[in-house]
Amino acid sequence: MDIIHLTYPERPVEDPAVIALGFFDGVHLGHQRVLQVALEKGRQLNVPVAVMTFDPHPKQVLGQGTEQVRYITPLDRKLEKMAQLGIDRVYVIEFTITFSELSPQDFVDHYLIAAGACHIVAGFDYSYGRFGAGKMETLDFHSRGRFDHTTVSEHQADKEKVSSTRIRHLLASGAVSEAATLLGEPYQTKGIVIHGDARGRQIGFPTANIRPEFSYVIPKLGVYATFVHLEDGRKYPAMTNIGRRPTFYETGDVSIETHLLQFDEDLYGQELKLEWMAYLRDERAFDGIDSLKTQLAQDKINALQALTV
Known part of the structure; x- marks a missing residue:
């Protein structure tokens, strides 16, 4: 698996691929569903499958809240799990203040179109650009007709959304076996x-x-x-x-x-x-x-x- 680190204003080299978007802390069952949909789409289009993620967590950079940001998976483990699932390439964008100020259109132009994205896959609650103003519903407009996308619906276990937040709460309560079920x-x-x-x-x-x-x-x-x-x-x-x-x-x-x-x-x-x-x-x-x-x-x-x- 190729790992490409980028710091704004660096742009990815154009190399057509299906790209999955997300922070993916934990690479839990919900994340794995997003990645599986991307892999299926890659097989259909006969192109590689890439992930575009960020490091560190936006909250760590933007100073939201007073508590230290803690992670389920460090970047190296996140990359290991993606490789095990069959991802071909990962773009790791350094999350900085300057990067956070990109408009939704600038993010799409600078990273997705520049990377040669032919299809985008992300969860229903994914957002992009300054203040998270870009949503999956706006991606068609920002794509400039260069790619289409798939929105992956909420993945549930026991009638509740599988999320990194839910796993953090389980760990904080000592429920490590329940957390393992959601992490896979x-x-x-x-x-x-x-x-x-x-x-x-x-x-x-x-x-x-x-x-x-x-x-x-x-x-x-x-x-x-x-x-x-x-x-x-x-x-x-x-x-x-x-x-x-x-x-x-x-x-x-x-x-x-x-x-x-x-x-x-x-x-x-x-x-x-x-x-x-x-x-x-x-x-x-x-x-x-x-x-x-x-x-x-x-x-x-x-x-x-x-x-x-």
């Missing part, structure tokens, strides 16, 4: 193992303290059943805690610590990938080390059960 795969995060306070090893449950490499959506505080992928490709069942370790600290920063089951090696400095499979329990303070160890032993049993279903 378990939710994934990556991070580097850093030194912690080694309390887990002292009580017989050594943990890898993971520093996320990216501004991921972090699931709610609690204990989870996870799979951990090592740099060498090995995969282990694990139980992972997101929290402030209230048994030991009254206050503290949120940390992500994972205990790999049936494993005892040094992981410091390694990049680990976590697959979040099931929520086990809330984080809570215990009245002593013995009660904590008893709960951790039960967590281990529950994690193994969740991971072998």
Whole structure:
């Protein structure tokens, strides 16, 4: 798959293709439907299929809201999933203030017509140009007769729209298995193992303290059943805690610590990938080390059960 990075005023080279439009955070089942429609159209027209997306998120650049923008998928994972689906080419446009000020017509002229688009595919709620003034209903007018388009209707699961916002809300509530259903795969995060306070090893449950490499959506505080992928490709069942370790600290920063089951090696400095499979329990303070160890032993049993279903 060809990946072409563009920063305004750079234009794509004309190379006829069906182009799918969207930010595609998560490349979830709704996004996959858009991409499948584009792939079907590409086969009909016998031309390559491209995606035109943006990085970073517009909210990050335009400063909408006070909270840090968090993502379901970093760009590299988004591109991996698109390649797996069979996309031939991806245009990644750097989202800048200057780019955001393009009129809908300028966006179409500068990027879609310039790229040689012969057909456009996007979801029903896609918008383009300054203030999102361009809609799928206006695309025929802005196309200057150079291409036509397909609008993909809302994709639902359990009578509710499948969306990145819905998946973020599920993760924030700890519903990682439900989020996986909408993503079409378990939710994934990556991070580097850093030194912690080694309390887990002292009580017989050594943990890898993971520093996320990216501004991921972090699931709610609690204990989870996870799979951990090592740099060498090995995969282990694990139980992972997101929290402030209230048994030991009254206050503290949120940390992500994972205990790999049936494993005892040094992981410091390694990049680990976590697959979040099931929520086990809330984080809570215990009245002593013995009660904590008893709960951790039960967590281990529950994690193994969740991971072998």
